Amino acid sequence: MKKVLITLDYNPNSEKVVKMGYEIAQLMQAEICLFHVLSEVRYYGMQYEPFMGYEGYAFPVDYKIQEEFVKVAQDYMEHTKNHLKGDNISTHLAEGDTAKNILEYSKEWNADLIVMGTHSHGTLEKLFLGTVASSVLERTNIPVYMVPTEN
Template sequence: MKKVVIAIDYNPTSEKVVRMGREIAQLMNAEICLLHVLADVRYYGMQYEPFMGYEGYAFPVDFHIQEDMIKVAEDYLAKTAKHLDNQNVSTHLAEGDTAKSIIKFSEEWNADLIVMGTHSHGTLEKLLLGTVPSGVLERTKIPVYLIPTGEK
């Protein structure tokens, strides 16, 4: 195993995921790619008529929000990579569905392992919405190392 993708989000528990992912990669003398997926925020700029009494979309929107979100995410990845202080670390910013984007990039990069955290969500939320780790596990052939990050 020579390539490890570490998928991170903005949750402070990502520090634990990065630390443990780096330890695994160091044991294998593997290259690391820090991956963050930015959800498609273009829909925030859409204007909808009020519906069902909800007028949340009837406000002026800054159409540069996508660019701003990309800059924030790139800065986050760069600072996280610098924190690792390792020459075998690269970064990648993907956009779209999180689980699908993690799989797509990991396959394109020929990753040998995907490292990601599992947040503590309630049973009902998991049933209704699913989780990103379960979405990745269901669709990938690449081994996945899950790090529990919840308090429970």
């Protein structure tokens, strides 16, 4: 195993996921890619007519907001990379469905291991929405190391 894909979100518990993933990669002398997905950023800049009595989306929005979200995410990953102070660490930012992007990029990058956190969600939320972790586990051929985190 020579490539470890470590998934990040903005949850403060990501630090635990990164630390565990980094330790595993160090033991394997593996290359690391820190991976983050922005969920459909384009929707943050949409302007809609009032609906159901809600006018929150009816105001003009700065369409550069997407660029700002991307800059913040890139800065977050670069900061995390520098914090690790290791060699052989890259970053990758994707946009869209989180599980789908993790699965696609892990294949594209030829990852040998995916490291990701699991957040506690209620039973109803899991039943109706599923979780990113379960979606990845159900559809990958690559080993996945799950780091339990608390919300």
